Amino acid sequence: MNDGRDLPMYESKAVSCCSSSPEQEEEISYVNCEGFLAGTIETAIDQVARVKAELTASDKIGSFKARWGVGRMSYAVAPGLYAVGNPTPESPVLVSANYKLSFDSLRKELGGLDLWILVINTKGINVWCAAGKGTFGTAEILRMVAETKLPALVSHRKLILPQLGAPGVAAHRVKAESGFRVIYGPVRAGDLPAFLKNDCKAEPEMRRTTFTFLNRLVLTPVEIVGLLKPLAGLTLAIFLLSSTALLVGGDQYRLLAVIAQTAQILVPFILAALTGAVLAPALLPYIPGRALAWKGWVLGMVLAVILLVGAYSNTSWLLKSAYLLALPAIASFLSLNFTGSTTYTSLSGVVKEMGVALPVMIISASLGAVALIVSFFI
Amino acid sequence: MKYRYLKDVVTLNLDQSKCNGCGLCLEVCPQQVFTIKEGLSSITDRDACMECGACARNCAPGAIYVRPGVGCAYAVLMDKLGIKGKCCGDTCGCTLEGTSDY
Numbered sequence: 001m002n003d004g005r006d007l008p009m010y011e012s013k014a015v016s017c018c019s020s021s022p023e024q025e026e027e028i029s030y031v032n033c034e035g036f037l038a039g040t041i042e043t044a045i046d047q048v049a050r051v052k053a054e055l056t057a058s059d060k061i062g063s064f065k066a067r068w069g070v071g072r073m074s075y076a077v078a079p080g081l082y083a084v085g086n087p088t089p090e091s092p093v094l095v096s097a098n099y100k101l102s103f104d105s106l107r108k109e110l111g112g113l114d115l116w117i118l119v120i121n122t123k124g125i126n127v128w129c130a131a132g133k134g135t136f137g138t139a140e141i142l143r144m145v146a147e148t149k150l151p152a153l154v155s156h157r158k159l160i161l162p163q164l165g166a167p168g169v170a171a172h173r174v175k176a177e178s179g180f181r182v183i184y185g186p187v188r189a190g191d192l193p194a195f196l197k198n199d200c201k202a203e204p205e206m207r208r209t210t211f212t213f214l215n216r217l218v219l220t221p222v223e224i225v226g227l228l229k230p231l232a233g234l235t236l237a238i239f240l241l242s243s244t245a246l247l248v249g250g251d252q253y254r255l256l257a258v259i260a261q262t263a264q265i266l267v268p269f270i271l272a273a274l275t276g277a278v279l280a281p282a283l284l285p286y287i288p289g290r291a292l293a294w295k296g297w298v299l300g301m302v303l304a305v306i307l308l309v310g311a312y313s314n315t316s317w318l319l320k321s322a323y324l325l326a327l328p329a330i331a332s333f334l335s336l337n338f339t340g341s342t343t344y345t346s347l348s349g350v351v352k353e354m355g356v357a358l359p360v361m362i363i364s365a366s367l368g369a370v371a372l373i374v375s376f377f378i
Numbered sequence: 379m380k381y382r383y384l385k386d387v388v389t390l391n392l393d394q395s396k397c398n399g400c401g402l403c404l405e406v407c408p409q410q411v412f413t414i415k416e417g418l419s420s421i422t423d424r425d426a427c428m429e430c431g432a433c434a435r436n437c438a439p440g441a442i443y444v445r446p447g448v449g450c451a452y453a454v455l456m457d458k459l460g461i462k463g464k465c466c467g468d469t470c471g472c473t474l475e476g477t478s479d480y
């Protein structure tokens with residue numbers, strides 16, 4: 001993840017209005033910046049591009065596409081210094097990632113303020129992920145401070161960083177090597193105006209990551225997109241099995257009957273997938289237990305039982321066991337995957353829970369698959 | 379509300395004898411794991427730690443140890459299978475992005 005090759009597609013070629021480091025520009029090109037710029041301002045050192053402090057239609061369309069995983073990796077802003085409003089040498093400097101969504105969520109909160117934004121090159125990745133990888137890091141900040149001649153532009157020696165950038169940045173090293181003091185701002189961009197007004201002091205709630213019902217749901221579109229492929233594969237497999245069973249049985253092939261059977265067998269699997277990917281995240285705090293795989297398994301089991309005593313009560317015992325084995329495993333796997341979208345799971349915890357959960361899932365799902373296949377021929 | 383993951387798994391460690399009480403670990407920790415007690419930092423909510431590494435990285439005297447990592451099953455799985463570069467911003471919803479970091 002540390003060179004331009006991982007970022008194959010960009011929305012447009014590099015454009016001259018966004019200044020950036022020349023050596024990076026041969027490999028990376030950036031989102032066309034005309035949509036979010038509002039002229040330039042003259043400063044002691046150079047012209048600086050001014051950004052709009054509100055989002056336009058094209059920003060919103062771009063965000064929507066990125067959320068649904070369309071060209072997600074190609075959503076980068078050219079690194080460099082940008083102005084908001086009419087900043088002076090005394091104005092604060094905010095540091096941000098060059099992921100367009102991060103940049104947008106920052107600038108849309110800054111209406112009416114005068115300040116500088118130093119966009120560093122995180123290869124088009126958001127602050128939190130980039131900080132974990134170290135691309136939102138000490139070295140890149142030092143490089144961009146020097147490159148934009150920031151010491152000559154501003155009279156103070158303070159940088160305001162998003163708190164979530166802290167895993168990648170050693171504040172004391174930035175200070176030692178550039179003279180700039182790092183101040184960690186609030187977690188959410190929306191709290192920035194209050195933070196700035198309050199003399200750069202964050203209230204305790206500004207420091208907390210929140211993980212609300214809506215946050216948990218907002219993160220699921222990408223997962224839903226990721227589900228479509230395996231579900232299509234499963235549909236095809238069930239369809240072929242159903243067809244084969246009919247032909248082997250010597251019956252006349254009736255497409256409608258096959259489709260009906262496929263749909264009937266498939267529905268519980270789709271419900272299990274939705275249970276793991278949507279329901280489990282949404283109900284996260286209300287499901288007993290701490291491990292996510294467990295939470296998903298519990299819901300998957302509840303689903304299986306409801307189906308088997310309800311709508312699927314007169315299916316064969318083999319199909320019933322297939323559901324009992326496979327549905328909890330599917331829901332469990334998908335909710336385990338949700339660890340990537342939570343705000344509180346640790347690597348050690350994930351490794352521990354996977355060590356137990358993965359073998360169980362694999363065995364349970366495989367047995368379920370066998371039961372499913374056999375059920376067609378008995 | 380504050381979530382806590384599995385009990386007693388994290389690698390977080392604090393050596394109070396090196397702490398100078400600057401309080402930066404409290405400031406950067408997104409999970410409010412530390413409290414200042416009698417001028418020194420102490421771990422008061424260990425199970426809430428998500429091993430992001432922010433505290434250790436920003437502790438100038440080096441009083442904190444944690445093995446930093448991303449608590450994402452997909453990333454761990456890809457890593458085990460030896461598949462590189464498929465994470466973050468690509469297929470996963472990736473931590474916190476939806477809570478509008480900047």
Ligand code: SF4
Pocket residue numbers: 396397398399400401402403404418419433436437438439440441442
């Ligand atoms: S950052 Fe380090 S020195 Fe400062 S309070 Fe925390 S543990 Fe102590």
Ligand code: SF4
Pocket residue numbers: 390406407408409410411412426427428429430431432433434444
């Ligand atoms: S690793 Fe992150 S979550 Fe854990 S204590 Fe340190 S700052 Fe807090």
